[in-house]
Amino acid sequence: MPQPNPNSEQSAILAAHDVSKVYQMGDVEVHALRGVTVPLYEGELMVLLGPSGSGKSTLLNILGALDVPTSGQVLYRGRDISRAGDRELTEFRRDNVGFVFQFYNLVPSLTARENIALVTEISKTPLDPGEALELVGLTDRMDHFPAQLSGGEQQRVAIARAVAKQPKILLCDEPTGALDFKTGIRVLEVIDEVNRSLGTTTAVITHHAPIASMADRVVSLSDGRVASDVTNDRKVSPHELTW
Amino acid sequence: MKVLDRKLFRDLTRLKGQAFTIALVVAVGVANYITLRSAWRALGDSRAAYYEQYRFADVFARLKRAPDSVAAQIHDVRGVATVYPRVVEEVLLPMEDMITPAHGQLISLPVHGRPPLNDVYVKAGRFPESGRGNEVLLYEPFAKEHRLRPGSTIPAILNGKLHELIVVGLALSPEYVFAIEPGGITSDDERFAPMWMSTSAIEAAFQMEGAFWSRVWTSARSSSRSTES
Numbered sequence: 001m002p003q004p005n006p007n008s009e010q011s012a013i014l015a016a017h018d019v020s021k022v023y024q025m026g027d028v029e030v031h032a033l034r035g036v037t038v039p040l041y042e043g044e045l046m047v048l049l050g051p052s053g054s055g056k057s058t059l060l061n062i063l064g065a066l067d068v069p070t071s072g073q074v075l076y077r078g079r080d081i082s083r084a085g086d087r088e089l090t091e092f093r094r095d096n097v098g099f100v101f102q103f104y105n106l107v108p109s110l111t112a113r114e115n116i117a118l119v120t121e122i123s124k125t126p127l128d129p130g131e132a133l134e135l136v137g138l139t140d141r142m143d144h145f146p147a148q149l150s151g152g153e154q155q156r157v158a159i160a161r162a163v164a165k166q167p168k169i170l171l172c173d174e175p176t177g178a179l180d181f182k183t184g185i186r187v188l189e190v191i192d193e194v195n196r197s198l199g200t201t202t203a204v205i206t207h208h209a210p211i212a213s214m215a216d217r218v219v220s221l222s223d224g225r226v227a228s229d230v231t232n233d234r235k236v237s238p239h240e241l242t243w
Numbered sequence: 244m245k246v247l248d249r250k251l252f253r254d255l256t257r258l259k260g261q262a263f264t265i266a267l268v269v270a271v272g273v274a275n276y277i278t279l280r281s282a283w284r285a286l287g288d289s290r291a292a293y294y295e296q297y298r299f300a301d302v303f304a305r306l307k308r309a310p311d312s313v314a315a316q317i318h319d320v321r322g323v324a325t326v327y328p329r330v331v332e333e334v335l336l337p338m339e340d341m342i343t344p345a346h347g348q349l350i351s352l353p354v355h356g357r358p359p360l361n362d363v364y365v366k367a368g369r370f371p372e373s374g375r376g377n378e379v380l381l382y383e384p385f386a387k388e389h390r391l392r393p394g395s396t397i398p399a400i401l402n403g404k405l406h407e408l409i410v411v412g413l414a415l416s417p418e419y420v421f422a423i424e425p426g427g428i429t430s431d432d433e434r435f436a437p438m439w440m441s442t443s444a445i446e447a448a449f450q451m452e453g454a455f456w457s458r459v460w461t462s463a464r465s466s467s468r469s470t471e472s
């Protein structure tokens with residue numbers, strides 16, 4: 001069983017510690033995670049790789065408190081949140097975590113700016129919606145409805161919405177999964193920009209191994225276990241990526 | 244929550260067809276409810292007015308036989324404003340247009356004036372006159388069923404003897420809004436006929452002496468329409 005490094009534990013803002021997740025499907029038990037220990041260090045950009053079904057989404061959902069582990073701990077700044085109540089988890093998510101999914105989940109009847117305002121209206125220290133859109137390079141599409149935006153633009157609005165509340169942590173589950181190469185690169189550039197300029201600790205799930213070279217650290221999952229955890233010597237900027 | 248309000252407004256505008264239809268259905272429902280409720284209130288009010296106007300009794304008691312003095316005793320009970328003892332007799336009516344006889348109920352009318360309680364509404368004709376033995380007021384629905392009018396006669400068996408009763412008027416009463424013969428379960432206007440007849444005529448036919456009432460309905464009415472009665 002991998003033990004957390006006590007030194008790195010110090011600077012981990014969020015960490016899964018020996019986390020297992022078992023889904024009960026009738027008589028069958030599905031072991032999605034089997035004792036995963038993964039820290040997320042303050043300010044880093046981490047990429048999570050692994051084949052389909054290896055447990056990437058399950059891990060990210062548990063880290064973001066969208067789901068709870070069957071066993072193990074989730075430590076936010078050293079505090080275990082894996083046994084917290086619904087209310088506390090909701091508060092944790094609202095104040096600290098931004099989510100970006102493969103499908104953008106924008107509200108169709110609200111403009112880009114209004115979709116972001118939906119979040120900034122209930123957050124403590126939000127960016128101005130215009131500022132958030134500027135960050136993702138969509139200032140001129142502010143008053144467009146989702147249906148008037150391309151997939152990549154919608155994903156950038158979704159990222160702007162996720163970061164507008166200035167979360168400590170940004171969790172992205174296959175943000176480029178539905179996009180072509182060029183658009184995908186543009187979206188990754190935005191994530192990289194958020195990570196650099198706002199210092200938001202970021203984890204990105206992807207299927208595409210080449211994307212790993214834009215990360216500070218690359219964690220690979222295989223069959224519910226950590227297969228490797230590597231720190232990149234040199235980080236390349238997204239526009240240099242190819243796949 | 245301003246943005247959510249805007250979302251709601253836009254979503255509703257987009258669904259304005261459906262929203263309008265739903266609003267219409269709700270409006271029709273509410274309108275129907277109000278209409279029926281007012282009708283129900285109006286019916287309730289007119290029933291109350293009818294009972295009030297015809298002095299419908301609050302309390303009824305049926306006795307087989309009792310001396311006259313009992314009425315005075317009842318009148319002394321606290322809260323009792325009016326006591327009205329009457330004679331009610333069951334009679335058979337061997338109607339020509341029916342195989343089995345119909346049931347009649349002869350109800351006494353006071354010698355002078357109108358009944359102090361449970362008054363009758365005369366729709367056609369007049370009240371029976373005290374001296375004339377066989378005159379009756381007939382329950383209008385029964386009269387309709389048998390095509391009887393003021394001036395018609397009906398056969399009736401009173402105290403074992405066949406009499407010919409003369410219908411002098413058609414009447415309705417708050418007591419028989421929905422007339423059910425004793426022992427019956429549904430209203431049958433063809434088979435059940437309340438009839439009002441002067442006390443002296445009933446007493447003569449049934450050979451009763453004044454000291455006792457026979458098969459009496461006593462009705463009482465409270466001074467204030469309260470729980471006391």
Ligand SMILES: Nc1ncnc2c1ncn2[C@@H]1O[C@H](COP(=O)(O)OP(=O)(O)OP(=O)(O)O)[C@@H](O)[C@H]1O
Binds near residue numbers: 023031050052056059
């Ligand atoms: N809600 C659930 N109920 C039952 N089994 C589940 C549930 N969610 C995930 N699983 C199972 O857990 C395992 C890990 O799923 P997970 O979604 O984490 O994989 P993933 O690495 O994100 O895969 P992908 O790359 O295809 O998104 C899979 O075998 C999956 O079938």
Ligand SMILES: [Mg+2]
Binds near residue numbers: 056057058173
């Ligand atoms: Mg997944």
